[in-house]
Amino acid sequence: MKRRTLSALAVAACLAGCTVTPWVQPYERGWLADSLMSASRDPLSDKVLQHVHDVREGARGATVAEGGGCGCN
Amino acid sequence: MRLQLKTLAHALWVALAGLFAAPARGAVLPADRADLMYHYYNGGGTKVDGPALLVRKGFGESVSAYASYFVDSVSCASIDVVTTASPFKEKRTEYGGGVDYLYRNTTLGVSAMRSTEPDYKTNTVGLSVTHEVFEGLTTVGLGYAESHADVGKSHTDFSDHADRYQYKLGVSQVVTRSVLATVNYEANLESGYLQSPYRSARLLGLSVPEVYPRARDGYAVALGVVKGFGPDDGQLKGSAYLRYRYFWDTWDIRAQTVEAGYARRLDERWLVEPRLRHYRQSAASFYADNFTSQMVYMARDRELSDFTNNALGLRASYQLFDNRFGLSRASLNLDYELVRYHYNNFTDVRTGQLYSYQANVIQMFLSGWF
Numbered sequence: 370m371k372r373r374t375l376s377a378l379a380v381a382a383c384l385a386g387c388t389v390t391p392w393v394q395p396y397e398r399g400w401l402a403d404s405l406m407s408a409s410r411d412p413l414s415d416k417v418l419q420h421v422h423d424v425r426e427g428a429r430g431a432t433v434a435e436g437g438g439c440g441c442n
Numbered sequence: 443m444r445l446q447l448k449t450l451a452h453a454l455w456v457a458l459a460g461l462f463a464a465p466a467r468g469a470v471l472p473a474d475r476a477d478l479m480y481h482y483y484n485g486g487g488t489k490v491d492g493p494a495l496l497v498r499k500g501f502g503e504s505v506s507a508y509a510s511y512f513v514d515s516v517s518c519a520s521i522d523v524v525t526t527a528s529p530f531k532e533k534r535t536e537y538g539g540g541v542d543y544l545y546r547n548t549t550l551g552v553s554a555m556r557s558t559e560p561d562y563k564t565n566t567v568g569l570s571v572t573h574e575v576f577e578g579l580t581t582v583g584l585g586y587a588e589s590h591a592d593v594g595k596s597h598t599d600f601s602d603h604a605d606r607y608q609y610k611l612g613v614s615q616v617v618t619r620s621v622l623a624t625v626n627y628e629a630n631l632e633s634g635y636l637q638s639p640y641r642s643a644r645l646l647g648l649s650v651p652e653v654y655p656r657a658r659d660g661y662a663v664a665l666g667v668v669k670g671f672g673p674d675d676g677q678l679k680g681s682a683y684l685r686y687r688y689f690w691d692t693w694d695i696r697a698q699t700v701e702a703g704y705a706r707r708l709d710e711r712w713l714v715e716p717r718l719r720h721y722r723q724s725a726a727s728f729y730a731d732n733f734t735s736q737m738v739y740m741a742r743d744r745e746l747s748d749f750t751n752n753a754l755g756l757r758a759s760y761q762l763f764d765n766r767f768g769l770s771r772a773s774l775n776l777d778y779e780l781v782r783y784h785y786n787n788f789t790d791v792r793t794g795q796l797y798s799y800q801a802n803v804i805q806m807f808l809s810g811w812f
Contacts, residue, residue: 391576391577391579393579398619405678405680406622408614411809413477413807418777427689427693428699428723430629430661431627431663431664431687431689
């Protein structure tokens with residue numbers, strides 16, 4: 370356990386110290402900031418739609434939205 | 443497996459904590475926004491509708507809070523109900539809220555949710571952290587949530603509980619100035635009463651009580667890519683996405699989901715987004731349409747059977763105005779989805795044929811940004 374924690378800290382320290390030359394410069398990120406590039410542009414709508422699927426399917430998780438409740442029926 | 447997962451989650455949290463020392467960049471909080479919705483589902487004898495509300499507001503430059511309200515009014519005469527019980531009506535109400543705190547290029551979030559039905563009450567709390575690294579080109583996210591549910595059965599003294607522990611890990615990567623890629627992993631560890639007290643299995647054609655295992659571990663990995671389109675020196679005109687998810691669990695269910703969509707700005711006011719979704723899964727190991735001998739675990743929930751569904755959807759948004767009524771902008775949105783379900787080993791006992799049905803899912807909502 371202690372060994373894993375130390376390994377994780379070492380990886381974190383390495384990542385924190387890394388510097389990269391960004392291949393997409395900040396002034397080139399206008400499109401990336403546009404809502405059309407968002408994974409969930411309408412969070413309430415996505416959540417409701419995901420709930421519709423979750424309660425009728427065996428799989429769940431790793432989606433852009435979250436639901437809740439029992440959903441039996 | 444559960445111990446390994448918890449150890450891994452602990453190590454990841456420690457690793458992310460170490461990353462706080464990374465240089466600050468331009469992480470941002472979600473926009474201030476309110477959505478008011480009416481949602482409707484009708485299919486397979488079940489009708490569900492109700493209002494939904496989500497409001498998010500920032501406080502200063504570092505804090506953003508949200509509150510949500512959601513109602514499902516259910517009128518159910520589904521195939522399970524009409525063949526084994528009586529149609530019923532019930533209402534589910536869900537309240538949620540959360541706070542996100544932005545510190546340099548890290549966002550910390552806490553959330554809580556309560557869902558109430560006459561026979562099922564759930565409380566959920568969650569923690570999340572996202573952090574930008576590599577000059578903002580990579581965003582790493584971690585999430586943890588736990589839910590505790592009290593399960594009952596109407597008009598009886600039956601009482602039990604169910605618990606769920608959820609672990610999430612996600613990475614979003616800028617590939618080019620118009621391409622974003624994501625990888626998400628999620629584990630759901632569930633224990634307790636995981637079945638419905640109203641449903642029954644079939645043994646040699648006779649109804650018998652269902653019995654589920656009292657533990658289930660489910661895992662999902664999803665890959666996604668979004669590509670933007672537009673003139674080199676102008677505004678984005680459209681975007682297309684493709685997502686794939688693979689799910690597996692300790693009940694032997696394997697499922698695959700593929701989703702694709704294309705959003706297009708038609709002019710200054712109209713945005714339309716057609717989409718497709720395909721889902722397929724294999725049956726749980728203890729599922730059977732009609733058992734031929736008594737087993738320790740027995741289920742006939744069609745959600746655990748071998749089936750596919752295909753959905754065709756369209757969302758249209760119309761921008762109503764700019765800078766009026768205290769809002770920077772507002773839009774009216776309509777979303778429609780047609781879903782067809784085909785069950786490969788679930789029989790409609792009324793006809794003796796394999797069961798299938800289609801559902802209509804409609805959302806109408808107003809969105810305002812302030």
